[in-house]
Amino acid sequence: MVLDGVQLVSQIRAWGLELGFSQIGVAGVDLHEAEAPLLAWLEAGYHGEMHYMASHGLKRARPAELVPGTLSVITARMNYLPRTTPADWQAREWAAQGRADEGVVSVYARGRDYHKVMRARLQKLADRMAAHIGPFGYRVFSDSAPVMEVELASRSGQGWRGKHTLTLSREAGSMFFLGEIFVDLDLPRTPAVSAHCGQCSACITVCPTQAILGPRLLDARRCISYLTIEYGGVIPEHFRRPMGNRIYGCDDCQLACPWNKFAQRSALPDFDEREGMSGARLVELFGWDEATFLRRTEGSAIRRIGHERWLRNVSVAMGNALHRADDAGIRAALAARLDHPSEVLREHIDWALAQGL
Template identity: 65%
Template structure:
């Protein structure tokens, strides 16, 4: 902090920061401190239970996730940001439409947040620009931007800074915006007034827990990632547990079911940011259409997308699994059934043994009686 900068200057600055944030497309910001020690026992228990699955980096980081000053030395305050992601043109009955998609066996369902540009890139860029505006006002300062890119307890910081409360599905919920938003943080080396926390409003509702296809929400505020469809289709690299495969249905990247079930998402906000517009092929395509993508086409269509990081082989594994579930459904039309079988047959000899095994499992579904 420069010698000329005073706490009075920073207090005068604070009302301007939310204005700059909105101009940059951020939906809401808050401020919290760096003492997260009360969150450490819960984090330790979650790791001890093995709920992080194969995400070994979560265990290797240990309690560093709850100690912001260890992530960036000199951090005094944390500016948190919410960025809504429902795209322009979202229909008023979008919740019903999205819920119905899981009942169309031949359709490939990509989680809403991943249909547009990679949120890591978009939110990081906006937060970096916010930092630059603050620096223009007060001079250079120590900082670091995070967007799900380091061991940060994002939901904990968001709730402490008043962006919302922790829902029973473990996501952050807002009375004004539901849960359809991204979170990001700007760590800074000066003190800002902390924004007040908000009260929780889940009450006795257990809709998210009741409707999770794999029952991954093992208790209120307790998620076993090893059963979560988002984890299985994105983070998990090997074969998916056969007992869970039929429960995944036609979800090929992520899962929105706990959010679609949540009553608060009737208040989810539509964003004016163009980056969230669905890319061709990711908004509404059939399993057969996406299985026909070569690796080169996959890379081309997912450039700048969060999906690209799972790679073509894992993408095919997910599609092959969805294909097997489609073949087991009597609702699949004869024509689509033939196209799905052709798509699977084309990858029966894939170089990746995980893809090979998944294709073989799915082809066996075609021979089973409906």
Template identity: 60%
Template sequence: MPIPPKTMPTADHSAAPDAITGPDFRAWLDREALALGFDRLRIADTDLGLAPERLRAWLAAGYHGEMGYMERHAALRSSPELLQPGTLRVVCVSMNYAPDLDIDAEWKRIASPGEAVISVYARGRDYHKVLRQRLQDLATRIEARIGPFGYRVFTDSAPLMEVELAQKAGLGWRGKHTLLLNRESGSVFFLGEILLDLPLPVDAPIEPHCGTCSACIDVCPTAAITAPYVVDARRCISYLTIENPGLIPLEFRAAMGNRVYGCDDCQLACPWNKFAQATALPDFAERNGMGGSSLLELWSWTASDFERRHEGSAIRRIGYIRWRRNLAVAMGNALRSEKTTPALKAVLRDALQEAQGAADALVQEHIDWALEAPFLA
């Protein structure tokens, strides 16, 4: 849950504007952000320009799928001031999350049907917890320096158009896959925000550098990037494996391959991620073999194993049933793959058959589909 807004009266900073608008304060703010583990800090105002109009068109097209909260909170997304009354500025920060992005190794795992592929961002500690506390620490340090002010911190935890704000602030430019990109870190970073009532000087946006490149569009397994800067979430493997609560549509199951939580293909194909910087934060170090587990190993987990091993992880929020659903699809794809040895196919089939009797109805449907694969001894 987001940290609630401050309820104390805000201070009057108008008598000493240099205290918050001069270069000394900004330099101090940048240093504090770096000390707390953020990689960059930029500041934007609250004018979102044409972004709310584009959001309404995206929702009208139904691209949000089962994410009803996107539509319910569309007005809030369009006006940061509604989330935190009195907001004048948005402090936007980024934090790199990959301990070491080995792009070749990631593609190799995706091409190995018996392996389980987890999106890089989810292999460590839940980023909501990491960023939120550090954002709160930054706000507390600001308060200690200048006195009380009104603020609220967020990290993917409220209806806020954070990529649009981060782009406006100059943290990067929006890539054709809709993620934020910059020259130093590619797209392998998280975003966080502090909405505050201080009239801080704003930063300028930076020029986009995608040019004519369409690598992210071309590589998408399900053609979810329907046009530059437009993603149909209903086709996106990240949506299908995480946000989608029900059946994986038949038309997308083969394309999922062995991706059981999220999908990084558009990021792996992006030339800018060759420059991704490794994080120094231990919070994002890989946990429980999430970068190197087999489908069979993860399928063997009980519900209690899932809860225990994913404690403190973003993966835990999808629950055991969706986890098993995703694994069943990946195992079915392994059974259909010419790269899978007959011996492994036999073991995969046995594991799926053993689970049939006690499987949840949702999982059972995907097991049945998986077992429809021809058996090659």
């Protein structure tokens, strides 16, 4: 059978929409222009303790080496704002940061683990392709391997790389997940789009820890998302106060971005907010024992950080709450875990208790 690439890409796009994806694109595998910036970023140590980013070397920029035989990359994005998100959601998120006794979880993590949702639906898309054209070589990814997702997304027309380093779309802002299917099919590429950040630097200005060093340059070691999720050690003291009440991730650069007034709601119930993932009191969250943590985070991306890191993050937020106003309940909850076996956690609890003095 002679493969009609244009027709197949059109069909893949239609299947993608049926499966809940917001957009489908196709990129090539020549990313050599991204190699030098990647190496410079790694050599500067901006990846922190995310050693997996360096361990694969330039395979990140060479899809055909990561998955031999790859000729094209099908890219997909999936909106993740919960279906019931109100029009003033950005203002509400800013307001939540002002309620110091509540914990703030990044919007993307309030529903089901996106890795599972994206991979399952990308697999279904690949299955549909195989049923239509016969067996072919492929591999599915969603933030699960050394893939330059934003680079591939930009090259395939999903959007452009914003100054905060995330993919930005004129139609959907940046509140979406990315995924890829590496295929051994030579498919026609979808065109890239031009950048539209202009002179805006709102994301750079708003970052609480000045992690965005310049347009499209992030020092992950300073990023609150990195500190609360990827980093398992003692959080440097000079970053603790800026963390405020953020206990898992940080959305500030996205909240400040003007393009996110166009952010789209998800078509899937998977990303609907779970009970307790916003508005919960820090004392309650800090009171979770490990069994409760595992139960409340089952099927959630939050589970991957583990109970100890969760308590560490919440204790920092509690210290920041005490700095704003003394609270006997917060003090008592922190004191109750002073004998915790984790030295890292005890250090953060000691710091937190000292903030109200």
